[in-house]
Amino acid sequence: MENKNIQETNTFKAIIVAGGSGQRLENDIPKQYHRLGNIHVLDWSIQTFLNMNECEDIVLVINPAHKTFLSPGIMNNTRIKIVDGGSTRFKSFINGLRTISNPKNDIAILVHDAARPFVRAKHIRNLVSNIYMHNASALAVRVTDTIQSFTKNGESSTLGQPINRDGHVAMQTPQGALYSTFNAALTWLNGHNPDGDYPDESTFLKAAGYDVTVTTGSKDNFKITSQDDMNIAQTIANQNTAPDIRVGYGYDIHAFHDEITDTTIKIGGIDVPHNKKINAHSDGDVVLHALTDALLGTIGDGDIGTHFPPSDPKWKDADSKDFIKDAIKRVHEKNGRINHVDICIVCEKPKIGPHRQDIMDNLARLFKLPQDRIGLKATTSEKMGYVGEERGLKAYAHVTVNF
Ligand code: MG
Secondary structure, eight states: OOOOOHHHHOEEEEEEEOOTSSSSSOHHHHOOSSSSTTTEHHHHHHHHHHTTTTTTEEEEOOOOGGGGSSSSHHHOTTTTEEOOSSSSHHHHHHEEEEEESSTTTTTTEEEEEOOTOOOOHHHHHHHHHHHHHHHHEEEEEEESSOOEEEEETTTEEEEEEEGGGGGGGGEEEEEEEEEEEEEHHHHHHHHHOOOOOOOOOHHHHHHHTTTOOEEOOTSSSSSOOHHHHHHHHHHHHHSSSSSOEEEEEEEEEEEEOOOOOOOEEEEEEEEEESSSOOOOOOOHHHHHHHHHHHHHTTOOOHHHHSSSTSGGGGGTTOOOHHHHHHHHHHHHTTOOEEEEEEEEESSSEEEEEEEHHHHHHHHHHHTTTOOOGEEEEEOOOOTTTHHTTTSSEEEEEEEEEEE
């Protein structure tokens, strides 16, 4: 018997079958390209295979009309070769098998349905071990529901005889065999049944005269065929998807005019009495400007100057509420949900304390947030620097957004 080391024994190649040319592209996006959590149904199993070092590479068999649905991460991955499918699943498998790069005769080839997103690495490993021990194997689970035949009588159906479930398993994928075995089975096919069509690889291998062993899978490796299945898959995916939480940061500073005069300045959208005007193109609201930049930061969409350039006379004396509203709209358009904002104002004068609640109320209205999701602090610069010399004021802001 050939003496292989463990590393060689455990490597394998995968064919993922994601649709053939026989399927027409309907108006609906095919199920394998529906989003499940943050990625497509198809991407879940591909990711599981790619995360296994033992997986040398993947042949992904698709309907060429679906190519536009593939994510760039799949298109550009050097371990994935994308191949056009045939008119049936079986022909797609054959196309995939013939396209495998540099196969050794004694390497395990696994074939997986793209519509089964939740296959687990440990079951793939068990399957690969069984292929190396027994030549061919397939994932399957015990049947636990009672299975009965039925006959249809007009509108109603009548149950027939129950099937003894002890002797039955429900087949899953991946299924696989050594490359040499698949090749020998194809030679048999060409000689004995060239038009043969088989629902899966184990049925084909058995028809060609090979024994196929069973590797125990798990029920969560189910195939998405109905909307019901899709809903269950969404629930599982949501439990396994890391939340996309982004923290945006913004900073703004404005100088006061030197001239002393009774006036008001905008802080957080509120008119606060002060003895110096703000030197700014717009209304110079450092709180709303810092918040606008923080919001834009969560979606990588430039900064306040990108969208409202001070060189444009249109924004002269602009109300900064319009800047904030625009940034909030941009975040919402990217499906962001603003969860929390946190602000620190730095100035010697005016005192923020007497106006703090008005600013909080205004921010709560603008962001549609409860007050315990709005942090508003004020501090002085301890008489140091420009701000300490009462020549201006500044604000720092963070926002937390869930996508
Ligand atoms: Mg500013």
